[in-house]
Amino acid sequence: MIATTGPIAGAILASPSAFAADKAVSKTSVAELDPAEQKIADNLNARSQDPRLGSTLGGVVIDAKTDKVVWGHNATTALMPASNTKLATATAALTVLGPDHRFTTKVVYGDGTLTLVGGGDRTLTTDDLDALAKTAVAGLNNAGLTSVKVQVDDSLFPEPTLATGWNTGYYPNEIAPVRSLVVDGHAVTDTALDAGQVFAKLLTDRGVTVTGDVTRGVAGAGNVPVAQHQSDKLSKIVKHMLKVSDNNIAETLLRMTALGAGRPATFEDGTAVVRAVLGQRYGVSLDHFEMYDGSGLSRSNRIPAQTLADILDLTTDPRYRQTLKYIADGLPVAGEAGATLGPEWGRFDTPDSQCAVGKVKAKTGTLTGAIALSGMTKAQDGHWKVFSFVENGSTANGNDIKDALDGLAATVNGCWA
CATH class of the missing domain: 3.40.710.10 (DD-peptidase/beta-lactamase superfamily)
Incomplete structure (x- = not known):
């Protein structure tokens, strides 16, 4: 909530x-x-x-x-x-x-995994993710960590469904399946995993090894906050x-x-x-x-x-x-x-x-x-x-x-x- x-x-x-x-x-x-x-x-x-x-x-x-x-x-x-x-x-x-009101995208850390948590910001950009990655990498370096797993948490919204009156032909160009995490407004079927993959590449570009594929999960209650980005005002x-x-x-x-x-x-x-x-x-x-x-x-x-x-x-x-x-x-x-x-x-x-x-x-x-x-x-x-x-x-x-x-x-x- x-x-x-x-x-x-x-x-x-x-x-x-x-x-x-x-x-x-x-x-x-x-x-x-x-x-x-x-x-x-x-x-x-x-x-x-x-x-x-x-x-x-x-x-x-x-x-x-x-x-x-x-x-x-x-x-x-x-x-x-x-x-x-x-x-x-x-x-x-x-x-x-x-x-x-502003929408907040977060990065948290726990058990060797950085989790990118979607907060309903449909205006999130690659530059915004890069700023999150920069802060996250600084934290990893301070902790002496050189590799990490990446997952996305888009659980703020339930699994996407079609609205009454929609047809699958709308996907993904007229409308993408509605998820709480997306970057650059990409018209793709899974905007959350896509955003996670962009985030993982940004981490890699900054010298951190990302192990395995980007996965979907839910951030643990004990995860440590690492970075956050707030959108423009709702207005x-x-x-x-x-x-x-x-x-x-x-x-x-x-x-x-x-x-x-x-x-x-x-x-x-x-x-x-x-x-x-x-x-x-x-x-x-x-x-x-x-x-x-x-x-x-x-x-x-x-x-x-x-x-x-x-x-x-x-x-x-x-x-x-x-x-x-x-x-x-x-x-x-x-x-x-x-x-x-x-x-x-x-x-x-x-x-x-x-x-x-x-x-x-x-x-x-x-x-x-x-x-x-x-x-x-x-x-x-x-x-x-x-x-x-x-x-x-x-x-x-x-x-x-x-x-x-x-x-x-x-x-x-x-x-x-």
């Missing part, structure tokens, strides 16, 4: 937040639109008829300050959200663990995960969030904690909400556009911003290279959307038969609008569907070619 650094981990399953409940209720109320909002609604009514979007589109636009629903279309329909699922995962991770990891839509980080965070809430590191327990955080901590409606993984690769996930928008809307609430602002900060920006809305992905590069470059930030989501875009933008009335658009089942080309969704997001901004 890891220690929980989050502010409310023990209380996460307590009674619902009255504030959040009030907030949720206000979104269902009918409010008259001002002229600027009416223009957004009218233009979205027109653009949402784009044949590229097919017949199954869910969408909603909310004013972030007033929670007024500016526009909605099948907003509560259960749809496959693809990587927009990561918004729910990130919310739970930041809430349970806290933005300043930074979440931002990176959202910018590039990293599936592996998302699944690792789901497990660490489960552990942080005192539950086993499984898909089932991780998603149960996500539901508790959203529903009980923040009062987000879980009607038609089905979540089976942390990344959104599961084809069984269902999240309405309204729920995705409500999750993002939490990041604009002063009561929650200190914890959740990193989600908004991590959203890819239209036209920003190196993220999933960048020009290298052909996003926001059509007449319908080019004028919104730099003005829209949103999480992308793409699976066969499901494309989503949920984010926020400052509209022409100067108010931040939160939006979510989820398309399922269109037979149009995927890039054409994305262009159409970009056009919807640009419309919220006031971009109208």
Whole structure:
């Protein structure tokens, strides 16, 4: 069990937040639109008829300050959200663990064996391992030891399994089997043994003889701590995960969030904690909400556009911003290279959307038969609008569907070619 650094981990399953409940209720109320909002609604009514979007589109636009629903279309329909699922995962991770949480990788020694102990750091690098190896070698030299065995301990997580809605074709490129130890994000079947082999070579390079093959085991209670490495803060990891839509980080965070809430590191327990955080901590409606993984690769996930928008809307609430602002900060920006809305992905590069470059930030989501875009933008009335658009089942080309969704997001901004 890891220690929980989050502010409310023990209380996460307590009674619902009255504030959040009030907030949720206000979104269902009918409010008259001002002229600027009416223009957004009218233009979205027109653009949402784009044949590229097919017949199954869910969408909603909310004013972030007033929670007024500016526009909605099948907003509560259960749809496959693809990587927009990561918004729910990130919310739970930041809430349970806290933005300043760091993941620790350790090296311990006992009975002639150095054990590399995984701590759920999906961002661990070879340089990080080399620093651990340097410290370990110094300790071995001080003890007069010139040879050692190496094993890995990835017992923090149970043996990897497929999530509901996954298939083995995802392994290892879309997602690696989820383990608590990995180096350089290697896309291999056994990331723990791979990390151990990298560590063993680094020891060898520093003059220590490693005997035998790297094995898997559990560090003994009496093992002596030798070295440790701490990751960047969770806030930074979440931002990176959202910018590039990293599936592996998302699944690792789901497990660490489960552990942080005192539950086993499984898909089932991780998603149960996500539901508790959203529903009980923040009062987000879980009607038609089905979540089976942390990344959104599961084809069984269902999240309405309204729920995705409500999750993002939490990041604009002063009561929650200190914890959740990193989600908004991590959203890819239209036209920003190196993220999933960048020009290298052909996003926001059509007449319908080019004028919104730099003005829209949103999480992308793409699976066969499901494309989503949920984010926020400052509209022409100067108010931040939160939006979510989820398309399922269109037979149009995927890039054409994305262009159409970009056009919807640009419309919220006031971009109208």
